[in-house]
Amino acid sequence: MGKPAAEAHASQKGAGNQPKTARGEATRKAILTAAERVIGEKGYNDASIGHITSEAGVAQGTFYIYFTTKEQVFSELVLEMGRLVRHTIAEATQDIGNRLEAEEAGLRAFLEFVQAHPDLYRIVQEALFVDPAAYEEYYRTFADGYRSGLVAAEAAGQISKGDTETRAWALMGIARALGEQLVVFKSEKPISDLVASAYDLIANGIKP
Amino acid sequence: MGKPAAEAHASQKGAGNQPKTARGEATRKAILTAAERVIGEKGYNDASIGHITSEAGVAQGTFYIYFTTKEQVFSELVLEMGRLVRHTIAEATQDIGNRLEAEEAGLRAFLEFVQAHPDLYRIVQEALFVDPAAYEEYYRTFADGYRSGLVAAEAAGQISKGDTETRAWALMGIARALGEQLVVFKSEKPISDLVASAYDLIANGIKP
DNA sequence: CTGAAACATGAATCAGTATTCATGTTTGAG
DNA sequence: CTCAAACATGAATACTGATTCATGTTTCAG
Missing domain, CATH: 1.10.357.10 (Tetracycline Repressor, domain 2)
Known part of the structure; x- marks a missing residue:
């Protein structure tokens, strides 16, 4: 039982992990905005996580701090x-x-x-x-x-x-x-x- | 210059290789029909060539005899x-x-x-x-x-x-x-x- | 009949990319 | 200040699936 079972009952809708500091908030929003632009332009399949995170100005792994999945x-x-x-x-x-x-x-x-x-x-x-x-x-x-x-x-x-x-x-x-x-x-x-x-x-x- | 440059100026619209025998005709149509069903049901990205050809009852490579690309x-x-x-x-x-x-x-x-x-x-x-x-x-x-x-x-x-x-x-x-x-x-x-x-x-x- | 063109096979290649992870860095409550 | 929690990193993993290819088999014009 090492895991705090944090996300046990989704804090928000089906949202991934919610940020808990101002920094996190900003980063999450940056990724979301980038995703909107990149997916809107290239379409879901051609929009890679790499594209999105680079557009957002963060590292690839950062994506998975706030979202569980591309979908x-x-x-x-x-x-x-x-x-x-x-x-x-x-x-x-x-x-x-x-x-x-x-x-x-x-x-x-x-x-x-x-x-x-x-x-x-x-x-x-x-x-x-x-x-x-x-x-x-x-x-x-x-x-x-x-x-x-x-x-x-x-x-x-x-x-x-x-x-x-x-x-x-x-x-x-x-x-x-x-x-x-x-x-x-x-x-x-x-x-x-x-x-x-x-x-x-x-x-x-x-x-x- | 080994290649006959067959498909030099597309025989039909942007169609892949057109079949030249009755057998080929039937196979091509089978693949096309299967593609319609499979892509329509699963969507473009989840519809693999394997799915399509298996639904059509042919081997995977056969697909590329009649079509140049999934797209x-x-x-x-x-x-x-x-x-x-x-x-x-x-x-x-x-x-x-x-x-x-x-x-x-x-x-x-x-x-x-x-x-x-x-x-x-x-x-x-x-x-x-x-x-x-x-x-x-x-x-x-x-x-x-x-x-x-x-x-x-x-x-x-x-x-x-x-x-x-x-x-x-x-x-x-x-x-x-x-x-x-x-x-x-x-x-x-x-x-x-x-x-x-x-x-x-x-x-x-x-x-x- | 017959052999060259068509057709068919399915295993191997090859590239892209979603997701994970071990390792730092930053933040903020106390 | 201080340190545990948050946050960030980017290289490594893992897998999927489109496309190719070397090797047979079938067709049909002559």
Whole structure:
């Protein structure tokens, strides 16, 4: 029984060892940031621990002080993206009483976030292949929130009646597609134009 | 100059060595099919050449008679998916004069295809990380076709005016999201329901 | 029939890289 | 100050898996 069984019941989520000093804190954050950039750019498999630690300016072994596994940093990044995106959208829409307007504001906030964090965006997409559970949780959580918003709006008569679940997925699909336009296809189109067009489609459809 | 410089100017697309006998033809197809299943299920990185060849019932070295690289089979599968999907949708919509109806029929055809070929669907998604060029070509080609259809419909007064490019991306985003529902999230919802809800959204929007 | 081209085999090669570890260095509570 | 806990190092380990190759076997045009 030599081991203190420190990490017996994970102090935080599935996080590796948590730092206990300011120095450790900084180092962990440096690694996490480097991982975001490197994995986002090269993809999970081509991003080696060596790349990450050298980008972070620490030795290779240091990685394993704070993370148990390469996959674990990845998962943590997916979680982080989830928290950040939900927070960003919630904040952007909290004062808006009308759902259609909220839809527009939320989409804009999402696209701005994605443009500012392209690496995180890609990481979430890659999660489908690296950490399917994290991927599913990300989208399920998101969709649940989305759906309940739609249900409320429907009840309040702010939107027409319809299959809220499918609508939620479809609307998320639109947001994703436009986000991909920015991050993957490097579209030059201004976000406001994307939002305006998408909003018109969402509100009115394309029937003449 | 011992080498016949056989593959000097690729006989077919970027395809590896093409078989020259019936036996070879069959073997190549067996490997391709196995690759589709194995890569679709395990993902690119966990799918080893050994897995693929054993699933195909051939020796490991046989793989390299028909493909130059692991990445190359993958690319070929992405191309195949592109051809098949375009063909499927074109066929399902060719006799439909009205764009809105075509939209509905096309979406249905796409979802049915995706449900029948979940492995190919996943492979295309993973292409963003394994072979970005193939991924981009897949979606660019698709979007171009989509967009020109919308332009024609707009001119014919079958749909309202709007930013065709963004609309094309958004509509593809809806299709993708629903496809993912089927393949990734294993939704039980019947395709007709998905199509009906999505069609209503696309045609009329959600404004009350 | 027949032999050169095709095809098939599977063991060996070879490189990359995640993870571990023995050894220092730094920090901060007391 | 002081020393035990934290933190950091980077070389060594260990393993996986793509690709090659020397050696047979099969096909089919002539």
